[in-house]
Amino acid sequence: MAAERSGGGDPARTLALLWRTPAEPKPVGRKPKVSVDQIVTAAIAVADREGLGAMSMARVAQELGVGTMSLYTHVPGKGELIDLMADTVLQERDLAAEGTWRERVKHYADRTRAVYQAHPWMRDVSMVRPPLGPGLMDGQEFVLAALADSGLEPRQVTVAHVAVEGFVHGAAASEVDDQQLAAATGESGDSWWGARQVFWDDYFDVERYPAMTALWNAGAYDTEGTLADNMRSSFDYGLDKLLDGIEGGMR
Amino acid sequence: MAAERSGGGDPARTLALLWRTPAEPKPVGRKPKVSVDQIVTAAIAVADREGLGAMSMARVAQELGVGTMSLYTHVPGKGELIDLMADTVLQERDLAAEGTWRERVKHYADRTRAVYQAHPWMRDVSMVRPPLGPGLMDGQEFVLAALADSGLEPRQVTVAHVAVEGFVHGAAASEVDDQQLAAATGESGDSWWGARQVFWDDYFDVERYPAMTALWNAGAYDTEGTLADNMRSSFDYGLDKLLDGIEGGMR
DNA sequence: TATTGTTTCCGTATGGCCTACGGAAATGGG
DNA sequence: CCCATTTCCGTAGGCCATACGGAAACAATA
Numbered sequence: 001m002a003a004e005r006s007g008g009g010d011p012a013r014t015l016a017l018l019w020r021t022p023a024e025p026k027p028v029g030r031k032p033k034v035s036v037d038q039i040v041t042a043a044i045a046v047a048d049r050e051g052l053g054a055m056s057m058a059r060v061a062q063e064l065g066v067g068t069m070s071l072y073t074h075v076p077g078k079g080e081l082i083d084l085m086a087d088t089v090l091q092e093r094d095l096a097a098e099g100t101w102r103e104r105v106k107h108y109a110d111r112t113r114a115v116y117q118a119h120p121w122m123r124d125v126s127m128v129r130p131p132l133g134p135g136l137m138d139g140q141e142f143v144l145a146a147l148a149d150s151g152l153e154p155r156q157v158t159v160a161h162v163a164v165e166g167f168v169h170g171a172a173a174s175e176v177d178d179q180q181l182a183a184a185t186g187e188s189g190d191s192w193w194g195a196r197q198v199f200w201d202d203y204f205d206v207e208r209y210p211a212m213t214a215l216w217n218a219g220a221y222d223t224e225g226t227l228a229d230n231m232r233s234s235f236d237y238g239l240d241k242l243l244d245g246i247e248g249g250m251r
Numbered sequence: 252m253a254a255e256r257s258g259g260g261d262p263a264r265t266l267a268l269l270w271r272t273p274a275e276p277k278p279v280g281r282k283p284k285v286s287v288d289q290i291v292t293a294a295i296a297v298a299d300r301e302g303l304g305a306m307s308m309a310r311v312a313q314e315l316g317v318g319t320m321s322l323y324t325h326v327p328g329k330g331e332l333i334d335l336m337a338d339t340v341l342q343e344r345d346l347a348a349e350g351t352w353r354e355r356v357k358h359y360a361d362r363t364r365a366v367y368q369a370h371p372w373m374r375d376v377s378m379v380r381p382p383l384g385p386g387l388m389d390g391q392e393f394v395l396a397a398l399a400d401s402g403l404e405p406r407q408v409t410v411a412h413v414a415v416e417g418f419v420h421g422a423a424a425s426e427v428d429d430q431q432l433a434a435a436t437g438e439s440g441d442s443w444w445g446a447r448q449v450f451w452d453d454y455f456d457v458e459r460y461p462a463m464t465a466l467w468n469a470g471a472y473d474t475e476g477t478l479a480d481n482m483r484s485s486f487d488y489g490l491d492k493l494l495d496g497i498e499g500g501m502r
Numbered sequence: 503t504a505t506t507g508t509t510t511c512c513g514t515a516t517g518g519c520c521t522a523c524g525g526a527a528a529t530g531g532g
Numbered sequence: 533c534c535c536a537t538t539t540c541c542g543t544a545g546g547c548c549a550t551a552c553g554g555a556a557a558c559a560a561t562a
Contacts (some may be wrong), residue, residue, distance in 0.1 A: 011447050019454055029538030056519060067520080067541040074539095078520070128428040129443050132450045137460065138517040145462035154471035162481070163489035170421025177379040192380050196262050199383045203270055209388065211396035220405035230413070238414035244499055245492025280509030281557040307548060318512035319548080325510095329549065504562085511556070519548075527540070532533100 009076050015149075017080065018087055018133030034064050036074050040084045044119065047085065051184055052121035083131035088136030090121045095142040102243055106145035108139065109168045109239055116172035120180040123173040140165075151250055160246050167242055175231045189227040260327050268331065269338055269384030285315050287325050291335045298336065302431060303372035308332075330487065334382035340370045341386030346393040353494055355397035360419045360490050361391065367423035370430040374424040391416075402501055411497050418493055426482045440478040 015021075017036060021097060042063040046053040057078060061068040075081045093111040097104055116122050130136050147157045178189045187195075206213045215221065223230060265493040266272075268287060272329055298306040308329060312319040326332045344362040348355055367373050381387050394415060398408045429440040438446075457464045466472065 011449055015447075015450055015454055028536070029529060030540075032539065050433060057521080058519080061541095063300045069541045070539075072521075073541095126428050126432065128425055128440065129432060132447060132454070141460045141462055144466060148462050148466065154466050154469035157466060158471045159485060159488050160492075162485040163492065166422055166425055166485065166489060167418060170425065171417055174379060174421065176415055177377050181377065181380060189379065196266075196383060198262055199266055203266055203383070209392045211392055211399050215395060215399065215405050215408060218405035234410060234413040234417065237410050238493065241411075241414065241496025241500060242489065244495050244496035245494070247496055247501060248493060261523095275532070277509070279559055281511075283510065308550080309548075312512095320512045321510075323550075506561080507559090509556100509558085511554105513554095514552090517549100519558090520546100522545095523543090525540105525542095527538100529538080531535095532535090 004051075009080050012081050013076055014083060015132065017075070017084060018131055032074070034070065034074065036084070038064060039071055039074055041086055043081055044085050044089065047121040048119055051180060052082075053156065053184075054072030054132055055121070061217045068075075075102065082134070084124050086122065087131040087135040089115050090139060092118070093135075093139060095138060101146045101150040102247070105143060105243060106239065108143050108146065109164075109235075112139070112168050113172045113175070113235065116176045117179075120176045120183070123176050123180060127169055136242060150247070152246075156249075163242065163246075167233060167239060171235045171238060175228075175235055178227060178231065193227070260331050264327055265334060266383065266435060267330050268326070268335060269382055283325070284317055285321065285325065290322055290325055290332065291339055294332055295336050295339065299370055302434065303333075303375045306372070319350040333376060334384070337373065337376045338382040338386040340366050340373065340386030341384075341390060342384075343369070344390060346389060352397045353498070355400075356394060356494060357490065358416060359394050359397065360409070360415075360486075363390070363419050364423045364426070364486065367427045367431070368430075369428045374427050374431060378420055378442040401498070403497075407500075414497075415492065420491060422486045422489060426479075426486055429478060429482065444478070 006174060014226065020036075037059065039057075043060045044057055044163075046059055046063060050059075056072055058068045060081075061071055071081075075084070090112075092115055097107040099107070140161075144157065144161055148154075148161055150157075150160075152160060160201070181192075182188045271287075290311065294311045297310055297314060308322055309319045311332075312322055322332075326335070336496075341363075343366055344359075346359060346362060348358040350358070354369055391412075395408065395412055398411055398415070399405075399410075401411075403411060432443075433439045476484075
């Protein structure tokens with residue numbers, strides 16, 4: 001399937017849901033069996049356990065013990081529900097750190113990474129047209145405040161922000177991708193690569209790939225950790241180098 | 252839908268397809284109406300036009316004027332077809348550049364970016380368990396050769412490689428995400444943001460978001476270009492800073 | 503030409519998905 | 533009791549991947 005799309009529908013309705021604008025009390029009419037919060041919570045639970053692909057309207061309704069179509073009374077559609085899910089888990093970040101601007105940016109990256117770890121389906125949510133809710137906005141404010149304290153010019157802050165934001169979400173997503181695939185297919189990344197040993201035996205050509213061969217012979221791939229360990233250290237390394245570059249560009 | 256998954260199935264069969272290992276000629280039996288190449292080409296054409304979500308087996312078969320099930324004679328399943336599509340478009344990169352190691356890495360980033368631009372559905376293809384075909388491998392060889400010339404220690408080359416590869420694919424993906432959404436929904440990114448003007452009017456709180464407000468007042472968001480232009484310069488900026496950091500770390 | 507072995511083609515069927523529509527059911531006030 | 537209002541949800545239409553097995557095409561042989 002292609003990536004889950006959100007951000008559709010009527011902006012006013014979606015924003016009201018994201019910010020939980022309390023509709024004026026309606027003392028008249030049948031009592032609701034479920035609330036928006038319950039729907040979002042149930043949807044997150046399903047996606048956490050079985051992935052975003054398994055998060056169907058029918059599945060969520062079943063989880064709550066109501067009919068499928070009942071959900072549409074509270075939520076305009078699946079796209080908007082995904083918006084609500086994403087903003088909700090982004091609110092789980094605890095962004096109240098002190099320290100230098102670098103420490104704060106790294107804290108932000110760490111907390112965001114934790115969200116992806118806890119909710120691997122975030123990999124499948126596009127962030128180019130993000131849910132403009134409190135979860136996203138609080139995060140933006142936090143990073144921008146940190147970058148603004150770095151001494152960069154205002155215009156540079158916004159450019160650096162896009163780069164940092166892109167790196168953090170991208171790295172967290174690809175790190176989590178492995179786990180998500182492991183859960184979905186029942187095969188770990190290490191085992192997947194192991195099963196592709198045939199490739200090195202039957203297809204790899206040392207003459208076509210001299211640089212890779214040289215690195216291999218130099219022991220560059222003799223790592224002790226698992227695939228997940230390596231992806232974790234690459235995340236930290238890449239962010240460090242990016243911040244080094246941003247810092248260096250200020251001089 | 253969640254991200255399209257590939258890399259499943261029997262490794263030996265998939266590798267044989269990726270490297271087009273010619274099965275021994277079969278002069279006996281009914282003549283095939285379609286070839287693997289035709290199927291892959293048709294699938295890419297559909298995905299280019301209508302996105303990976305529209306690339307169904309039925310749709311591809313229709314494109315070729317054959318029955319849906321005929322495809323399964325030549326390709327094990329949809330996952331493997333996506334593997335073949337991805338490796339095929341990665342082969343479109345022309346990676347024969349001269350220059351310093353930095354110039355070559357930037358050339359690689361530029362060519363990879365071009366692939367995503369031409370085939371936006373690549374955003375939806377996971378690269379954590381990549382198709383081990385010539386398209387992917389030639390790219391890896393090219394970057395590793397460049398990084399190995401930078402003077403980094405072998406072990407450091409592999410770490411930097413993961414960071415660069417992650418950045419390039421991540422940035423190209425999010426850049427293209429916007430265009431893909433524009434094509435799928437018929438609404439451009441600029442127009443989408445315009446429709447969310449309500450947010451700034453009704454929900455944005457200057458006291459809750461002082462850093463954003465200050466940047467706004469400083470004119471940091473007074474850009475003349477389109478959203479696409481800004482994403483493009485962020486791509487270049489981020490890669491530059493990342494390479495600065497890698498270079499600086501060698502000292 | 504008729505037969506046989508081999509390969510490809512593809513119709514059918516199963517079980518899933520989202521959501522438009524409209525009627526039934528519940529609730530509080532008069 | 534009646535009625536306005538709100539929520540609940542069954543049905544139905546049109547998508548999807550792919551397992552299965554028989555029909556059809558072709559080359560070599562008799």
